[in-house]
Amino acid sequence: MLVVDDDPDIRELLFTALEDEGFEVVPAGNGREALAIIQTFRPDVIVLDLMMPVMDGWQFANELRARDKGDEDIPIVLLSAARDLRTHAKNLASELLPKIARVASAA
Secondary structure (H helix, E strand, O other): OEEEOOOHHHHHHHHHHHHHOOOOOEEEOOHHHHHHHHOOOOOOOEEEEOOOOOOOHHHHHHHHHHOOOOOOOOOEEEEOOOOOHHHHHHHHHHHOOOOOOOOOOOO
């Protein structure tokens, strides 16, 4: 699992919680770092923050999906403080992720 978030506290929390559940977790601080990591580590799932410096989640998803290296179909779970996360997820799914796994959240 690849956890991409610019907030080190959130990265550490997710890393610890997921690792405690038995997942192999690799953290990244932004989209550019995550793309570099994917060169050598193919995660089963990417947990992705949308709002980050250097390369945000939107740009990361666009670049990942544009690649032709066999990793463009990795499911992405969005993690963001954005108020309209549900809309972002729908837009991302319709524009970029034909096979996205949707996670229902309490409305």
